Amino acid sequence: MEAHDASRTTSAMLAALADPQNAQAWEAFDARYRPILIGFARNLGYNEHDAAEAAQETVVRFLAEWRDGKYDKSRGRLGAWLVGIMRFRLLDQRRQRATANIGRGESAMINMDDDASMSQVWERERRESVLRESLEELRRTSRSDPKTVKAFEMLVYHTLAPKVVADELGMSLHDVYLAKSRVAARLREIVARLELAYNEEPA
Amino acid sequence: MRRPELTDVGSGDGCMSVERLEAIAAGDVGTPSESGHISFCSSCAELLAAIKGDNAFLEEVKGAGPIRRSLVPPDALDDGPVPGYKLLGELHRGGQGVVYRAEQLATRRSCAVKRMLGGGLASGRARRRFEREVELVASMRHPGVVTLYESGVARDGEPFFAMELVAGERFDAYIRMSVLSTRQIIELFRSVVDAVAYAHRRGVIHRDLKPGNVLVDTDGNPRVLDFGLARPMENSAAGMLEGFGGAGGETVAGEFLGTFAYAAPEQLRGDPDLIDSRIDVYALGVMLYEALSGSKPFSSAANVADLLLQRLEARPKRPSEVREGIDRDLDVITLKLLDPDPDRRYGTADELRDELDRYLDGKPILAREDSFVYVACKTIRRHWVASSAAGIFLLLIVGASVALSVAYAKTDIALGKAQKSLSSLKTSMTNVDPELGRGSSQLGVHEFLTLVTEQVNEELGDDPELLSGILVTLGLVHLGFDDAEGGRDAIERAHAMRSAAYSRSECTTEDLAEVEFALARLRFNLGDFLASERAYQAALALYEDALGPHALATVETQRQLASALRAQGKFADARTNLKLAFERSASLEVTRESAIAKAAILNGMAALGRAEGDVAGTLPLYREALDALAPYVDADDFRVGRTLYSIALMQESLGEKTQATQNAKEAHRILLLRKGPEARSTKEAAALLARLLGEVQ
Incomplete structure (x- = not known):
């Protein structure tokens, strides 16, 4: 199985992660969630570098907790668990920066204590990840x-006039309009399938 | 509810076009009548809602970020002949392929695409030559050599490659149009030599250097193109054999490749053994001569033979005699490059470049040591030359095949002996030179072989071991040309010599087996199948003794024995031997020779089936034999021709006239090419074809 397997369900991925020898499962999980985590942190105002660092730490930490049996599916969605770890990593980064007195101009950062907005940001990132993945499948x-x-592509992404296309x-x-309508239908179908796969509801 | 599709556009009165609905969905305010229509036409209203829904969804998708690369692979839309490239017009059509100006769709960069000429009709050798060019160019990285971008397979299944497109002028046109001093010409030429030297260091000979294959780019840098005829240098003994057209060589003896005006004498003679980096050095000499003097060193000739004589014997004027103001040193360098004797030229382009550097630095050049008196007085070695091109080619093909067979047949003989036998052959062939010996331009293959056989007898009369080896080979070559009578004396003499030597313990069991085998083939070809059977039995016993039951020679002899048995109607014995040969062949190491031998066994089984009257059962065997042969031999190998002939014969009996005709035509073409019009097999194919064409019409 390819590491970057978009159609694999989250539950199946988690089950496979239990096997420490299964490097592919780990890669598949990382491929799916690390971009979402990075997008999440970028949305909170973190720069690319910090976001990537925290995302990596989060994935590693999650894996350890999952294998230690600390993640209890009945206690909430996977996303919420990941957000919890990520928030902690980001706060930790901030604390270290404060100690080292490194100003990073973080005034634009949103309040991380607000669970509702955290959840919204996560949800948006997850949805965008699904959409991007759908485009990949289309490609x-x-x-x-x-x-x-x-x-x-020419009509929607390059915003060229239909006549030019x-x-x-x-x-x-x-036929140009028909193409737009058909690709939209195909994308909807892919998105619906991936949404099922990305479903994080506790099993 | 099913989402409406655009194809569901309403057909009622006043129903709107998709274009209008799209415009309205995009914000266009419809006319009052349009708004009115939408309010009561459900199909238009649903379609408008669907379009709006799509637009909203697609906005969301777009919101997930821009796409970094196109959703469609660059070559997916392209339905041109070369995937990934748009061909924009022909740049050049040469003997080996066609070069197009093209655009690489993925990068939008301009490039040149070369495709093989001939499409599906191209021979295996042409294809291998093309593939070799790809390998050679891909292996080279030098500012003076064009860069290969990519190679692949076009939609028609033929190979292609894309390379850098050099915008520039041909080397000669550039020199003509630019006002260059002699020094500037030499500096420019030095860059060409440097690129060729790089190729030589990588072990690659270009073989077709000429002004048209050197472009001077817009920065004034020359670039060497078209390695279509290039081949790796061969320094090893195996390489020498390969040069004779052996395994892996893409040139057969006598085949001329290149451009006459720039070809060295040894290249014109088509003698692969003499071809090395010095033919490039010679071509560079012609280019330099033209660049300096504005004209070619030799006038044109009526045919290859005249051209060859001219190259060997005429001394071109010094460039300074053609155009004033050319340095004496440059005369010397140019004439050294054009020396008919490769040994007298610069050995490699590296040496030439160093010499040019000495010239440019104002230092004495080394070629001056080659004094005029020496050059004038030296004896130009006369090479045997027939008075027609066909004569040259014939002599070479036969000569090379004899040499090759000798070397292969006697792989265990010491190098010294091999050299001795080759040099004797050379002498023998010199003696059939029409000018120096007894040959004539009318010499046919049989007469030639007879003359060579006589000469070999004279040359090697004191060395029975070598003589018998060459006689066997010459005899087999006679048989190869279906001339059993011509080979009779050689083989019988060799047989007598070897038998006597064996009884004195002066030759090996294998040597005796070899001559018994040749004798058996002779008897078979003479139609004396019983004698043939006995000789094959003897050869088989000897080979089993010397090499064991699972050697190629043993298996091959057993197969031939089956043919001799079949010819006498001893079908059961033939079958037993074929079966054993087949079983024994299974343990042979997989090589070209063993694959050919296995295909021959399949052919033998088919022929036996045919003799027994099982027409339908033999056809698959012949086809299997053809499939087994295909990967190992050229598409126009004579064995392919023979098998196709047999298939055509079977198809004729089965009433499959159209296929039979097609196969008979191909068989005839191949056999004519390989065996000549007089060979029995060619005549058989011609007769079959005539019969079929008569019936088809």
Whole structure:
């Protein structure tokens, strides 16, 4: 199984993590959650470097806690658990900085004591991760109908006028709109599938 | 509820086009009649809602971040002949392939794409040559050598490669158009030599250096292109054999590749044994001569033979005699480069570059040591030359195959002996030189072989061991050309000599087996199958004794024995021997030779089946034999021709006329090429083809 396996359910990933020999499970977990954790910290106002460092520590810490049996699924969603560890890591970073008297201009940071907003930020990051992953899947499968996906990309991402897209790709205007509608439907379907896979509700 | 699709666009009165609905969804205020229509037309209203829903969803998707690279692989949209590249027009069409100006779709950079000429019709050798060019260019990193970007397979299944596109002028055009001093010309030429020297150091000979293969880029730097004819240098003894057209060599003796005007005499003769880095040195000489004097060193000639004579015997004018103001040192360097004797040229491009550096630094050049008196007085070695190109090629092909067979057949003989036999052959062949010996331009292959055989007898009469070896080989070459009578004397003499030597314990069991085998083949070809069977039995017993039951020679002899038995109608004995040969062949090491031997056994089984009247059962065996051969031999190998002939024959009996005709045509083409029009096998194929064409029409 590939490490970056977007369609694997979170529950299956967690089950596989129990096996210390299973490096692939660890890589798959890391590939899914580390970007979300980084996005989460970036949303809180942390710079790329600090966010990446805290995310890495969080994943490592989670793994240790999971294997020690400290993560109790009945006590809440996986996301909440990860956010808990991440918050602690970020606060720890801040404390160290304060001790070392390193100013980092962190005035824009939001209040990390607000659980509701923490949860919102996490949720947004998770959703965006799903969307990005859906686009990746679209890219991986675009060979089957490259012209349709290209028309979609030019129209939606390059915001080119439909007429320009039609001329460039030798399509009718109607087909350009049809391409947009079809890719949107395909993306919806992928997103729905990945949402199920990313489902963090306790089993 | 099912989401409406754009194809569900309403067809009622006043229903709106998708374009209008999209515009309205994007914020366009519709006309009052449009708004009115939407309010009562459910299909338009649903479609508008779906479009708005899509737009909102896609905004959310876009909000997850920009896409870093296109959602569509660069080559996915391209349906051109070369995946990943857009071909923009032909740049050059040469003997080996076509070069296109192209754009690499992924990077949008301009490049040159080279495709093999001939498509699916290209021969195996041409393909291997093409693939070799890819390997060679890929292995080189030098500012003076074009860079290879990528190689792959085009949509038609043929290989291609993409390389740097050099925008510039041909070397000669650049010199003509630029007003360069002699010194600047030498500096520019030195850069070309440096790139060639790099290739030589990497063990690569270009073999087709000429102004058209050197482009001077916009920065004034020359770049060497087109390694399509290049090949690695061969320094080892194995390399020498390869040069004769042996395993791995992509040039057969007598085949000329390159451009006549820039070809060294040894290259014109098509003698692969003499081809080394000095042919590039010679080509550089022609280029330098032209660059300095503005004209070619030799006038054009009517044919290859004249060209060769001219290169060997005519001394070009000194460049300074053609154009004033050229330094005497440059005369000396140029004429040294054009020396007909490779030994008298600079050995490598490195040596030439060093000499040019000495010239540019104002130091004495080494070539001056080669005094004029010496050059004038030296004896130009006369090489045997037939008066027609066909004659040259014929002599070389036969000569090389004899030498190759000798060397292969006698792999265990000491190097000294091999050299002696080769040099004797050379002398023998010199004696059939039309000018020096007894040959003539009308010399046919059989007469030539007979003459060589006589000469070999004279040359090696004092060395029965070597003589018998070469006689066996020459005899087998005769048989190879379906000339049993021509080979009879050589083989019978060799047989008598070896038998006598064996009784005196002066030759090995294997040597005797070899000559028994040759005798058996001779008898078979003469139609005396019983004598052939007995000789094969003797050879088999000797080989089993000398090499054991699982040696290639043993297996091969047993297969041939089965043929002799089959020819006499002894089908059961033939089958027993074939079966044993087949079983024994299973333990042979997998090599080209053993694969060919196994294919021959399959052929033998098929032929036996055919003789027994089992037509339908033999066809798959022939096909299997063809498949077994394919990876190891050229597409136009004579064995392929023979097998195709047999397949065509079977198909004829089965009434499959169209396929039979197709295979017979191919078989005839191959056999004509390999065996010549007079060979029995060629005539058989021609007869079959004539029969089929008569019936098909």
